[in-house]
Amino acid sequence: MKVKILAVIGLLSALLVVGCSADGNDESNAEVNEVDNIKELVHDHSMGNIEGQVARINSHQLxxxxxxxNEYLYNLPEDEFFVSIAPYINFTHP
Known part of the structure; x- marks a missing residue:
């Protein structure tokens, strides 16, 4: 149970850190891609299931x-948002 809670908190904290980064809409050399399930893609990146890539998220794009x-852009749904919560017992980040 603790592992699941920590995994969810870790996912949320990763999204918060990435979401607080500067708005990266100046990716002029990147192409906007379509994906069937953006939530699953964000989750896979947050959990480290995808190797060889680095992901960041802002209020509009992954x-x-x-x-x-090479950069790949994925538009986020306009009617949804991602929330991250940083876990801590003694500190928020290792």
Missing amino acids: IVTEGDE
Whole structure:
């Protein structure tokens, strides 16, 4: 039970940290991609299930960068948002 709670809190905290980063709508060389389930894609990146890519999220897009600096943009739903909560017992981040 504790593992599930910590996993959810970790996912939410990762989304908060990424969501608080600067608005990255200046990705002029990146192409906007479509995905069937954006929530699943965000979850997979937050849990570290996708290797070789780095993801960040802002209020409008999920931005995924591959090791060779190719960027892929995924628009977020306009009627939903992602919330992250940083867990802490003694501190918020390792």
